[in-house]
Amino acid sequence: MGFLDIDNTTKSYGSVEVLHKVDISIEEGEFLVLVGPSGCGKSTLLNMIAGLEEITSGEIRIKDNVMNGVHPSKRNIAMVFQSYALYPNMTVGQNITFGLEMHGVAKPEREKAMQDVARLLQIEQLLDRKPGQLSGGQRQRVAMGRALVRNPDVFLFDEPLSNLDAKLRVDMRTEIKKLHQSLGTTIVYVTHDQIEALTLSTRIAVMNGGYVQQLGTPQEIYDKPENIFVATFMGSPAMNVVPAVVRVDGGVPQAEIVLFDGSKARLPFSQPNLTAWDGRDILLGIRPEAITDHDSADRKSGNIASLSNRIVVTEPAGSDMFVSMQLGGKDVIARMRSDADVRAGQDFEFAVNMEKAIAFDPETEARIQP
Amino acid sequence: MSVASQDTAIRTGRVTRKLIYLVLVLFALFYMLPLYVMLVNSVKPLSEITGGGMMNLPQAFTLEPWAKAWSSAQIGVEPTGLAPYFWNSIKMVVPAVAVSTVLGALNGYVLTKWRFKYDTILFGLMLFACFIPFQIVLIPMARMLGLMGLAGTTWGLALVHVVYGIGFTTLYFRNYYAVFPTELIRAAQIDGAGFFQIFWRILLPSSGPIAVVSVIWQFTNIWNDFLFGASFAGADSQPMTVALNNLVQASHGVKEYNVHFAGAILAAMPTLLVYIVAGRYFVRGLMAGSVKG
Ligand SMILES: Nc1ncnc2c1ncn2[C@@H]1O[C@H](COP(=O)(O)OP(=O)(O)OP(=O)(O)O)[C@@H](O)[C@H]1O
Ligand SMILES: [Mg+2]
Numbered sequence: 001m002g003f004l005d006i007d008n009t010t011k012s013y014g015s016v017e018v019l020h021k022v023d024i025s026i027e028e029g030e031f032l033v034l035v036g037p038s039g040c041g042k043s044t045l046l047n048m049i050a051g052l053e054e055i056t057s058g059e060i061r062i063k064d065n066v067m068n069g070v071h072p073s074k075r076n077i078a079m080v081f082q083s084y085a086l087y088p089n090m091t092v093g094q095n096i097t098f099g100l101e102m103h104g105v106a107k108p109e110r111e112k113a114m115q116d117v118a119r120l121l122q123i124e125q126l127l128d129r130k131p132g133q134l135s136g137g138q139r140q141r142v143a144m145g146r147a148l149v150r151n152p153d154v155f156l157f158d159e160p161l162s163n164l165d166a167k168l169r170v171d172m173r174t175e176i177k178k179l180h181q182s183l184g185t186t187i188v189y190v191t192h193d194q195i196e197a198l199t200l201s202t203r204i205a206v207m208n209g210g211y212v213q214q215l216g217t218p219q220e221i222y223d224k225p226e227n228i229f230v231a232t233f234m235g236s237p238a239m240n241v242v243p244a245v246v247r248v249d250g251g252v253p254q255a256e257i258v259l260f261d262g263s264k265a266r267l268p269f270s271q272p273n274l275t276a277w278d279g280r281d282i283l284l285g286i287r288p289e290a291i292t293d294h295d296s297a298d299r300k301s302g303n304i305a306s307l308s309n310r311i312v313v314t315e316p317a318g319s320d321m322f323v324s325m326q327l328g329g330k331d332v333i334a335r336m337r338s339d340a341d342v343r344a345g346q347d348f349e350f351a352v353n354m355e356k357a358i359a360f361d362p363e364t365e366a367r368i369q370p
Numbered sequence: 371m372s373v374a375s376q377d378t379a380i381r382t383g384r385v386t387r388k389l390i391y392l393v394l395v396l397f398a399l400f401y402m403l404p405l406y407v408m409l410v411n412s413v414k415p416l417s418e419i420t421g422g423g424m425m426n427l428p429q430a431f432t433l434e435p436w437a438k439a440w441s442s443a444q445i446g447v448e449p450t451g452l453a454p455y456f457w458n459s460i461k462m463v464v465p466a467v468a469v470s471t472v473l474g475a476l477n478g479y480v481l482t483k484w485r486f487k488y489d490t491i492l493f494g495l496m497l498f499a500c501f502i503p504f505q506i507v508l509i510p511m512a513r514m515l516g517l518m519g520l521a522g523t524t525w526g527l528a529l530v531h532v533v534y535g536i537g538f539t540t541l542y543f544r545n546y547y548a549v550f551p552t553e554l555i556r557a558a559q560i561d562g563a564g565f566f567q568i569f570w571r572i573l574l575p576s577s578g579p580i581a582v583v584s585v586i587w588q589f590t591n592i593w594n595d596f597l598f599g600a601s602f603a604g605a606d607s608q609p610m611t612v613a614l615n616n617l618v619q620a621s622h623g624v625k626e627y628n629v630h631f632a633g634a635i636l637a638a639m640p641t642l643l644v645y646i647v648a649g650r651y652f653v654r655g656l657m658a659g660s661v662k663g
Contacts, residue, residue: 047556050556050560051560052556052559052560071559072556072559072560073559073560073561073562073563077560078560079556079557079560081553081556081557082553083551083553085551085553085554085556085557087554087557087558087571087572088554088576089572089575089576098558098561098563098571099560099561099562102561102562102563102567103562146557146561
């Protein structure tokens with residue numbers, strides 16, 4: 001059993017099931033990120049952990065104690081809300097200590113806990129202000145202080161950074177990560193931002209339509225997506241997915257894809273069991289950074305294939321150059337060095353890192369397991 | 371506030387502006403006229419009024435009519451003045467306003483933050499209370515008060531007003547709390563606050579504007595009510611409005627207009643006071659739901 005177990009949990013509103021048999025177990029000190037598009041049920045799941053939504057079936061356990069039906073305040077959790085939800089009529093200090101007061105902690109201890117947290121988050125000079133007199137970033141800190149002061153078993157965050165501007169968001173992201181590393185707390189964090197998910201988490205649960213599509217470390221999610229949804233949702237720009245046919249040549253399975261002019265090219269797979277798919281259609285998934293020029297191709301890769309194709313558009317983006325082309329009738333994006341010598345309309349020799357290529361079954365959209 | 375209104379004000383020429391002010395002043399004077407008539411005539415001896423010249427300023431200033439209206443005028447059969455009835459009204463209005471406002475706030479809290487099945491239907495039914503004409507409930511209400519042993523008492527009258535007012539106060543608070551962020555309630559729940567702690571510590575401190583609206587509305591309506599007072603009050607629990615009517619309608623003797631005027635002003639004074647003290651919050655509270663943020 002883990003530290004936090006979500007065991008076959010479902011949620012229905014009336015006859016509509018919005019979460020289907022969710023099964024997640026995390027260890028103490030883990031940073032779990034729930035990520036997925038709007039309406040996939042992330043907040044609902046988080047609220048069920050918090051006790052703000054009832055569990056329709058299944059169990060949620062914290063430290064092996066069943067939480068079904070336990071009041072939110074008795075679960076020893078703390079939550080940071082998207083809107084921060086600071087009590088507008090109380091000062092920052094009162095906001096931070098309100099939970100302790102409600103739990104019957106004596107005043108001197110409350111004061112001390114408040115000072116400790118304020119020092120940790122560097123909000124000591126704000127303690128006497130009202131939330132209305134704070135900036136967005138300061139409110140964010142106070143909201144975290146209110147969660148930290150309770151010293152809970154599990155921290156729950158519901159899109160805590162989505163109200164901040166881009167720069168502050170990156171700063172606070174780093175700050176949350178530092179906090180997690182120094183305090184070693186267990187965190188469940190909801191976001192729809194896949195970058196946030198990849199940077200913060202120790203594990204990610206990618207959700208869609210009320211199902212957990214994949215649960216894994218950021219590396220697993222990124223490199224070995226279980227299906228096309230996960231593959232295209234995580235990563236920016238998204239993974240290229242192109243139709244291909246498997247051809248076995250000399251015992252080696254190859255992906256046959258149609259180029260811009262209708263001619264065909266073959267790229268050899270590094271996945272031997274694909275020989276079983278000889279002659280069948282698949283979907284080939286390649287991340288943009290796995291398509292480059294030969295000079296900057298990954299030297300550690302044992303399988304770099306050449307691909308000649310015409311460049312349609314080049315988009316310089318500061319550190320990178322995004323180059324788009326036609327493959328299998330789809331727009332495909334390659335990520336090159338910013339100083340790559342490429343022009344629109346040029347025929348170019350690309351290097352494709354086929355070690356990173358992933359084959360999907362076009363029927364089920366699931367990954368063909370190696 | 372003033373900065374914003376300057377920015378949004380339509381620019382007008384000086385002549386147009388003066389014209390607008392002129393019209394506004396005229397309107398204001400027109401509306402003030404009755405008050406003027408009442409005030410002037412309440413400080414004149416009766417002879418000056420009966421001699422004609424209602425609009426004239428008093429030649430012999432006297433507070434006699436005020437004293438008489440307050441403490442010695444004939445109300446019904448007793449020469450008690452309006453004073454005891456004034457206190458009757460206070461004893462009826464204060465608990466009725468307080469209770470109906472608190473109940474309205476509680477209802478609004480439950481209807482928006484502790485949703486349950488059929489809560490919107492329940493709210494719809496409560497709204498009906500705002501549309502039921504007074505006359506329809508007179509007889510059933512009299513019967514209920516009789517059954518509860520409250521017939522003819524100030525408490526009974528207060529109860530009637532509480533019941534009648536809850537529809538309005540619930541409407542006010544429900545609409546106000548509907549835009550109050552639910553996340554705050556959830557945060558308080560996680561912090562361990564209970565149902566009433568959330569109400570007292572989180573919700574009520576942020577309810578100032580709408581509480582003012584509710585209090586003003588309830589106060590003026592209950593204070594000014596005549597029908598319920600005339601129907602349900604006993605001889606010694608009659609409110610100010612009924613007493614004023616008895617004073618003015620007294621059929622015997624000379625009609626002491628100056629005393630009537632003074633009495634009428636006395637009867638209107640509390641509502642006037644409430645408006646002056648809390649009036650500026652009134653509009654703010656009414657607007658609060660629509661222009662938040
Ligand atoms: N009270 C409710 N009654 C019925 N359906 C609801 C209710 N609350 C949420 N839902 C549905 O449950 C699904 C999941 O909602 P949820 O708020 O968990 O989404 P989310 O993943 O947090 O999305 P977002 O990123 O937009 O916040 C949605 O389809 C939503 O319509
Ligand atoms: Mg959400």
